[in-house]
Amino acid sequence: MRRRDFINIAAVSFAGVGAVVTVLPLIDQMNPSADVLALASTEVDLSAIQPGQAIKTTFRSQPLFVRHLTPAEIAEADKVDVSSLRDPQTLDERTVDGKKEWLITMGVCTHLGCVPLGAGEGENRGEFGGYFCPCHGSSYDTAARIRKGPAPKNLEVPKFSFTSDTAILVG
């Protein structure tokens, strides 16, 4: 390599590195800002939720479903052959030990992010008795597992813990 080639490569590389360094903050400014990242956790009081009922609340500015399952719904969820599911999980894996009747999931369809119907009273719960997403027709069962339609995953179960017998802390 001649000295002149080296100088040429060095000059172009210097400009290239400079360009990349300049572009990075221009891109990064669009990532979530500090106030968006400073996410609080959400506390939910369960005492008023009757079996068969569900409530909708928010967690990290997205809907959160808190459902009190009936024994029939638990039985129906346990009856399903897990290996036949698109995203195999048992109801036990999706709930806390000894509190199997409390199904806490994000209310965000795993397809393209709509809020599935089924938490409100009288809403269409789909053919598997759980949730039904009106955007592209995904059906979830009583354990909020994907059973039919284009969604790839079960409704996400966020990290949560019981702070007392009738209250949970999500996040």
Add this chain to the structure above:
Amino acid sequence: MSFPWAEHYTPKHPLMQWVDEKLPLPRLVYNAIGAGYPVPRNLNYFWNFGVLAGLALVIQIVTGVIMAMHYGANDLVAFGTVEQTMRDVNAGWLMRYAHANGASFFFIVVYLHIFRGLFYGSYKAPREMVWLLGLVIFLLMMATAFMGYVLPWGQMSYWGAKVITGLFGAIPVVGEPIQTWLLGGFAPGNASLNRFFSLHFLLPFVIAGVIILHIWALHIPGSSNPTGVEVKGPQDTVPFHPYYTAKDGFGVGVFLILFAIMLFFAPNYLGHPDNYIEANPLSTPAHIVPEWYFWPFYAILRAFTVDFFFVPAKLLGVLAMFASILLLFFLPWLDTSPVRSGNYRPTFKKFFWILILDVLILGYCGGAPAAEPYVMISQVAAAYYFAHFLIILPLIARFEKPLPLPGSITESVLNRHNIKGEEDALPGMGADPQPSNAG
């Protein structure tokens, strides 16, 4: 950039001569859209839509800049400021409806423009670059229209933003970081609204820039024409001005009449009533649909409901939707028939109309609920869409026997009007090198 017989720009007024010596901008305009640009004499009304698309862009930019004077890009006030524009701002209702319906009219004329090109083979050599730049404009238009629809912050705005950015979330590994980056959070919010406003303002000017390249690329070979036969001499062309400025002016009149009818008597016909409900992050409307001009692509997205070869249905739908447009970038090399115009391609013509029907069916299914029988119909229609471009077109090009082409543009014009051998019948005919063997 033009044929040798194009008229020359000769400024007469001393001021214009002075300008021409310093910065020949009037000369550029004269040679681009004035008498200095010769155009085939046989263009039909399908050649009006380029000018109409340009007009639609101007309407959008002017009404858009005005809308932005009264709009607050903040999730707490956005919906209210649009209502304020409607109720309080002088002629605000007019600006808002003109901007909203203007988007629909922009897409109407651009779709007609695209299908004109598809039928008459305007994408074939030497005009591939015109076609490719046109597709870039189309993609930019869709991005712009999407972000504009988010700004009123109604229910359709919010859930449209969520679903469309969710498309990027389907990409393996990097998908979710990209979606978060686009939204500036984990769900649409103030950060998303704010940046969409900024980009919605920027992109129309990028479109205007690409349009300049689009026209530049067109003016190198010159306009195509309904016969697909290239210009052979001066008798085949007329100067753009006044012949086509007048004809385009007539088209502009018709366009504006139709636009005014929609604007004044049915301004909400093409919109969705749910966007008059303020965005609610906790509830998705039971039947969300995008704007009508996205329906065919939306139907293709929703047609994929089962996983294939371990690729999730969600990703397949997203790939198919983007592929349905990206595919068109390869069209000049998929249709290898040397005959340009569909008028002389009997088999191509039949399949062209089937494609039109197929796209209309896709559009209808895209607007219908995601339930049977629409899902099944859109699966068949989506499969046909891809088959048309990837299988049928290359096969037609190979096996079709085209009809005889006219010897020249002028000959086809004379044949159409049953003028035989009358060389003086039309001005400029004396130089016609083609024998008028009409029959």
